[in-house]
Amino acid sequence: QVQLVESGGGLVQAGGSLRLSCVAPGPTFRNYAMGWFRQAPGKERKFVTRITWSGAITYYADSVKGRFTVSRDNAKNTVYWQMNSLKPEDTAVYYCALDKYNIGKYFTWNNYEYWGQGTQVTVSS
Numbered sequence: 001q002v003q004l005v006e007s008g009g010g011l012v013q014a015g016g017s018l019r020l021s022c023v024a025p026g027p028t029f030r031n032y033a034m035g036w037f038r039q040a041p042g043k044e045r046k047f048v049t050r051i052t053w054s055g056a057i058t059y060y061a062d063s064v065k066g067r068f069t070v071s072r073d074n075a076k077n078t079v080y081w082q083m084n085s086l087k088p089e090d091t092a093v094y095y096c097a098l099d100k101y102n103i104g105k106y107f108t109w110n111n112y113e114y115w116g117q118g119t120q121v122t123v124s125s
Contacts, residue, residue, distance in 0.1 A: 004098060007119060008021050011123075012086055022116055029034060033051065034097065034104055059106060069084075086123045096115070097109070
């Protein structure tokens with residue numbers, strides 16, 4: 001069982017920035033693609049980004065392109081999610097996820113086998 005632990009959420013004003021982190025223990029973390037999803041109250045969980053095991057390829061939802069950046073440091077078993085120019089509609093619980101088998105559609109949540117507990121991001125207007 002892989003335990004992912006997110007941190008860095010909080011309350012920020014519109015236009016502000018936050019950086020989320022996700023730590024995945026174990027030496028095999030560097031072998032797997034990682035994703036971030038978010039879920040607003042009463043809404044379904046939605047894809048926001050994915051980064052391949054090497055960090056060479058990234059994918060973003062249209063709603064966050066140009067504002068958010070994903071990166072990883074395999075030496076620290078950590079994925080980072082830098083969020084700039086935050087908007088009230090970015091308010092959600094943010095989850096990191098690990099894709100162990102790398103099959104299927106990368107933007108669907110059920111392709112990811114392991115999840116963190118989530119971290120709340122609230123953007124005030």
